[in-house]
Amino acid sequence: MSNVAPTEVSPQQLARIAELGPLYAQSANAPAIWVDRLDSTEYENALRSIAQYPDETLSLYVHIPFCPGRCLYCACNTTVTHDTAWIDRYLDAIDQEMALAAEQLRGDHDVLQLHLAGGTPNYLNDAQLTRLTEIIERRFRIIPDTDLSIECDPRRTSAGQLDLLHALGYRRITFGVQDLDPQVQRAIGRLQSIDLIRDVYAMARETGFDAIAFDLIYGLPEQSEASFQATLDAIVDLAPDRIACFGYARTTAQGTHQFAIDAHRLPSATERQALFHRAVSTLTAAGYAWIGLDAFALDTDELAIAQEEGRLRRNCIGYTSIETDHTLGFGSGAVGDVGEFCVQNEVDINTWIARVENGELPVTHGHRVSDRDRRRRDAIEHMICNLELPAEIAAGCLDDEYSRLSSYAADGLVHVEPDRLRITASGRYFLRTLCSEHGAYFEWDRSRWHFSRSL
Numbered sequence: 030m031s032n033v034a035p036t037e038v039s040p041q042q043l044a045r046i047a048e049l050g051p052l053y054a055q056s057a058n059a060p061a062i063w064v065d066r067l068d069s070t071e072y073e074n075a076l077r078s079i080a081q082y083p084d085e086t087l088s089l090y091v092h093i094p095f096c097p098g099r100c101l102y103c104a105c106n107t108t109v110t111h112d113t114a115w116i117d118r119y120l121d122a123i124d125q126e127m128a129l130a131a132e133q134l135r136g137d138h139d140v141l142q143l144h145l146a147g148g149t150p151n152y153l154n155d156a157q158l159t160r161l162t163e164i165i166e167r168r169f170r171i172i173p174d175t176d177l178s179i180e181c182d183p184r185r186t187s188a189g190q191l192d193l194l195h196a197l198g199y200r201r202i203t204f205g206v207q208d209l210d211p212q213v214q215r216a217i218g219r220l221q222s223i224d225l226i227r228d229v230y231a232m233a234r235e236t237g238f239d240a241i242a243f244d245l246i247y248g249l250p251e252q253s254e255a256s257f258q259a260t261l262d263a264i265v266d267l268a269p270d271r272i273a274c275f276g277y278a279r280t281t282a283q284g285t286h287q288f289a290i291d292a293h294r295l296p297s298a299t300e301r302q303a304l305f306h307r308a309v310s311t312l313t314a315a316g317y318a319w320i321g322l323d324a325f326a327l328d329t330d331e332l333a334i335a336q337e338e339g340r341l342r343r344n345c346i347g348y349t350s351i352e353t354d355h356t357l358g359f360g361s362g363a364v365g366d367v368g369e370f371c372v373q374n375e376v377d378i379n380t381w382i383a384r385v386e387n388g389e390l391p392v393t394h395g396h397r398v399s400d401r402d403r404r405r406r407d408a409i410e411h412m413i414c415n416l417e418l419p420a421e422i423a424a425g426c427l428d429d430e431y432s433r434l435s436s437y438a439a440d441g442l443v444h445v446e447p448d449r450l451r452i453t454a455s456g457r458y459f460l461r462t463l464c465s466e467h468g469a470y471f472e473w474d475r476s477r478w479h480f481s482r483s484l
């Protein structure tokens with residue numbers, strides 16, 4: 030199931046994909062579902078309702094919205110600062126926010142997953158990284174099996190920092206690579222040589238991390254099929270455990286810095302799809318399983334095994350083989366999935382700090398997930414993780430969507446079976462379009478796990 034032959038997509042189909050729009054674009058627009066304001070009391074009640082079920086498990090997401098400089102393509106919730114005292118104050122507020130949430134939870138829920146992202150989590154100095162981890166351990170029950178992961182900027186990584194992270198318990202690490210071509214790097218304002226990436230990778234291996242992941246981006250200015258192929262070949266030579274390959278979408282609404290990228294230097298929609306197709310061909314040929322929409326994992330990696338066995342899941346943190354009941358987000362702009370709500374914190378850092386210092390849980394938006402939403406979520410997860418939509422999930426409330434999806438059989442994108450729709454090998458390239466048949470919910474669903482993906 031995971032290694033779909035990419036050759037099944039013809040040039041005509043690639044053109045058709047391009048015609049349908051930027052399927053892999055990472056839109057940072059506020060999704061339509063984020064219309065509801067949510068006040069702290071409602072969120073407190075949602076947390077308190079979990080307290081009755083101590084066996085329910087948690088994932089924690091912690092957002093660190095600081096970077097030493099801004100990459101021109103960046104659509105993340107981050108701020109450029111060199112003010113260590115401000116970051117210390119932010120950590121004070123993280124401590125307070127966690128204390129407020131833990132007070133409502135009142136229980137000893139096991140944390141099965143902890144993920145630090147941003148921004149640049151490894152922009153924190155050693156004392157701050159240690160302090161942040163100690164805060165989390167003090168407020169929540171981190172158990173020996175908790176999966177601790179962190180996203181890192183290779184330009185901020187040192188052997189000493191890797192040793193520290195490993196000693197603190199982090200076992201999975203993701204490095205933002207994006208593209209190795211110097212011309213592309215100049216166009217996106219992010220210079221990092223292949224030698225640097227090799228050194229950092231070797232250090233991380235030597236340190237003993239269980240899984241090392243690289244993030245790549247296609248659709249960047251000055252990128253050509255040949256240059257991206259060279260990047261892919263160099264990455265395959267290193268053999269990281271996981272590789273994500275996201276599509277760049279110019280979203281100037283996220284910050285004027287993106288205007289510095291000349292829109293005329295961007296690949297066309299057809300070229301974008303050809304770039305992604307190169308990634309699929311190269312990585313699957315090198316022994317990586319294609320995971321979900323845009324991730325790849327060595328066949329021996331637990332993600333690939335989980336997909337093969339039908340156990341792959343997605344939550345706010347991304348693809349995972351670990352199933353938890355709730356995801357709690359901490360920090361400015363963090364997103365969570367708690368009880369019957371999906372929630373987002375205040376994005377502005379100072380407002381977020383002020384609300385926490387005022388003793389409030391600093392949520393701002395939320396959405397009460399209806400039964401229909403829950404079905405949509407299950408449907409999207411099945412389509413992305415298992416490449417199928419069982420009829421029983423759609424039955425009753427998603428009949429229209431099921432029927433619209435069935436109509437893609439004429440394009441060869443789905444195969445209609447008596448009890449399910451299966452996404453075909455070609456249809457996999459259209460997966461984003463197929464999922465968007467679930468409307469605004471898909472917008473929210475993809476935003477919740479794409480909020481920190483371009484370190």
Ligand code: SF4
Pocket residue numbers: 095096098099100102103104105107147148149182205483484
């Ligand atoms: S892409 Fe990553 S490192 Fe660059 S500015 Fe954005 S969050 Fe910071």
